[in-house]
Amino acid sequence: MKYLGIAPARPKIGVFDFTGCEGCELQLANKEETLGPFLDAIDIVNFREVTTAQGDDYDIALIDGCISRGDEIERLKKIRQNAKVLVAVGSCASFGGVNRMKNVLDLAEANTEVYGKEFKETLYTRSIKEAVKVDLEIPGCPVSKAEVERIVQHLVWNVAFQFPNYPVCLECKQRFSTCRMEMGELCLGSITRGGCNAPCPAGGLGCWGCRGPAPAPNYKEFLALAERKGMDMQLLAERLNFFGGFEGVLK
Amino acid sequence: MLFKILYKDDFRTLIETAMKSVEVVAPKKVGSNARGKPIHHYLPVTSFEEIDLSYETTEYSAKTYFIPYLENLANYRFGDEDWEKEIQYRFEPRMILGLHACDISGLLRLDKVLIHDKFPSPYYIARRKNTLIVGIDHEPCEGGFCHALGTNVVSHGFDLFLTDLGDRYFTAIDSDRGYILLNKVLTHDVKEKDTKDYLDARRRISDAYTTHVNVHNLPNLLDIEFESDVWKKWGAKCLSCGSCAQVCPTCYCYGVSERVSMDWASGAKVKQLYSCNLVDFAQVAGGHNFRPEATTRLKYRYYHQHRGFVEIYDEPKCVGCNRCGRTCLAGINPPDIIGELQAEVRK
Ligand code: SF4
Numbered sequence A: 001m002k003y004l005g006i007a008p009a010r011p012k013i014g015v016f017d018f019t020g021c022e023g024c025e026l027q028l029a030n031k032e033e034t035l036g037p038f039l040d041a042i043d044i045v046n047f048r049e050v051t052t053a054q055g056d057d058y059d060i061a062l063i064d065g066c067i068s069r070g071d072e073i074e075r076l077k078k079i080r081q082n083a084k085v086l087v088a089v090g091s092c093a094s095f096g097g098v099n100r101m102k103n104v105l106d107l108a109e110a111n112t113e114v115y116g117k118e119f120k121e122t123l124y125t126r127s128i129k130e131a132v133k134v135d136l137e138i139p140g141c142p143v144s145k146a147e148v149e150r151i152v153q154h155l156v157w158n159v160a161f162q163f164p165n166y167p168v169c170l171e172c173k174q175r176f177s178t179c180r181m182e183m184g185e186l187c188l189g190s191i192t193r194g195g196c197n198a199p200c201p202a203g204g205l206g207c208w209g210c211r212g213p214a215p216a217p218n219y220k221e222f223l224a225l226a227e228r229k230g231m232d233m234q235l236l237a238e239r240l241n242f243f244g245g246f247e248g249v250l251k
Numbered sequence B: 001m002l003f004k005i006l007y008k009d010d011f012r013t014l015i016e017t018a019m020k021s022v023e024v025v026a027p028k029k030v031g032s033n034a035r036g037k038p039i040h041h042y043l044p045v046t047s048f049e050e051i052d053l054s055y056e057t058t059e060y061s062a063k064t065y066f067i068p069y070l071e072n073l074a075n076y077r078f079g080d081e082d083w084e085k086e087i088q089y090r091f092e093p094r095m096i097l098g099l100h101a102c103d104i105s106g107l108l109r110l111d112k113v114l115i116h117d118k119f120p121s122p123y124y125i126a127r128r129k130n131t132l133i134v135g136i137d138h139e140p141c142e143g144g145f146c147h148a149l150g151t152n153v154v155s156h157g158f159d160l161f162l163t164d165l166g167d168r169y170f171t172a173i174d175s176d177r178g179y180i181l182l183n184k185v186l187t188h189d190v191k192e193k194d195t196k197d198y199l200d201a202r203r204r205i206s207d208a209y210t211t212h213v214n215v216h217n218l219p220n221l222l223d224i225e226f227e228s229d230v231w232k233k234w235g236a237k238c239l240s241c242g243s244c245a246q247v248c249p250t251c252y253c254y255g256v257s258e259r260v261s262m263d264w265a266s267g268a269k270v271k272q273l274y275s276c277n278l279v280d281f282a283q284v285a286g287g288h289n290f291r292p293e294a295t296t297r298l299k300y301r302y303y304h305q306h307r308g309f310v311e312i313y314d315e316p317k318c319v320g321c322n323r324c325g326r327t328c329l330a331g332i333n334p335p336d337i338i339g340e341l342q343a344e345v346r347k
């Protein structure tokens, strides 16, 4: 199928998993109504959730998960050498994700807590860009498949993709949700990057900030207004630390 | 203006008759906020019981029934060597029941921009022409300052406008189709007592305003106070979230993007409403941003409302509903900002 008279290139893509729940990879294989055309538009040479192929000949590497072991760094470096474009997929890859919660604990203690006697050597959680150069980050826990599709289209066209520069509130308002903060519930939407179409407030749950910070977030006022509105500040601290995107916001 | 008396039973029959042939949108309670105040939205209703005409205000304005947040301006189908474009201006007729005077004033502002100015919007015109408006008088809402802007009464821009006189409505008729609609039920001529009750009702409403905003000489004041600390104070609070412009009945700014289907066979040109408070509102090709600071963006929002619009259309764009003030998490609201600017000159 041609698009505007030109047959689109089919970029060779490899998908690789590191530390994470693999939910983002599942998302890539999700949205059945367009899954066929999505897989037709690209040439998957390595993706253990959809194919047995394990090639190293890819232009674009999609990285799911974060770094939490030394051997992962070595594997990631090889992928970086092979790939022309390296994309961090999801909040774990972009800023550590839920795994980052471990970084405030003592490493040995955290290991014992999780593995008990089967102690495993692990590192403090790192995002992908803390280990290798990253060309693009797609935040979200999990990523939105609709957004991934648009990004893949831009990779095919070789046109820069522009993420929305607004916080979650804009899309939240645009689907007529009643503001959770107005209902007296905590919501991180006003400091979190939009583009997810605000499913959480629409479903009756404040935003947890899974997409990380919006451009130019106003933390000072956000913290002040949360306090003024009588929000539970302990809960606020937990939310800000949940997905790892707001590290350092609370001193 | 033609006036008639419409008893409430007949009004109910009128609305129930209308529901059989057109979509009726009306204020409906959707929940309560943290302070226990009811929250209303304008929503399609299918029974008279769902309608709550005693509502104070709505979280969202009714503008999205005329300029939707998201709208396909054009749809495309791509063939191998060619493509087709389809544009849709036909909209199903609809009745919006229960609009307050400020919101009808808001539509009149939008009319000026989207019908009567240099670039009329066929999408807006089609929806406006196909929407029957039945307005209603009401007690002032919390924080509303429509009386300061003269938008608390309307003499046009609707089909019917109701004032509650207890068992009956004093009904103003402003269009042929309003007249025809009203003829479907029993109405009565206005008697002296009706006129007296109507004027009393209007006076009660007019005396009930508690929010006072001094808009005297505001366009010039804004020019004089361009560097005021008032902007710095409120600008530092702004989260650049754009919620104010989304709920505002008269904000119409938008962006356009193209969406292509994953099989490359079709596409759409999508319009999305935007806000001048958002970070990249004044960012141009090449990346330069003319308004990188939240303070500047907030200031220009007020300048468009109360100065720029006045220069072009002879009245402020703002109709004083205070929806922006109510929705703003940071508490940024026109009565406080305008009040502080006025106080600034007195210092
Ligand atoms: S619910 Fe959250 S995202 Fe939605 S408008 Fe309120 S603060 Fe913003």
Ligand code: SF4
Pocket: A140, A141, A168, A189, A192, A193, A196, A197, A198, A199, A200, A201, A206, A207, A208, A209, A210, A211, A212
């Ligand atoms: S609303 Fe917040 S938590 Fe929910 S998907 Fe969007 S960014 Fe993530």
Ligand code: SF4
Pocket: B237, B238, B239, B240, B241, B242, B243, B244, B245, B277, B278, B298, B324, B327, B328, B329, B330, B331, B332
């Ligand atoms: S004024 Fe309030 S609602 Fe408007 S963008 Fe700023 S913080 Fe958001």
Ligand code: SF4
Pocket: B244, B247, B248, B249, B250, B251, B305, B317, B318, B319, B320, B321, B322, B323, B324, B325, B334
């Ligand atoms: S600027 Fe605020 S008060 Fe004025 S019309 Fe818009 S939402 Fe209402």
Ligand code: SF4
Pocket: B245, B250, B251, B252, B253, B274, B275, B276, B277, B300, B301, B302, B304, B305
């Ligand atoms: S410039 Fe701002 S205030 Fe004016 S219409 Fe656009 S969003 Fe509303």
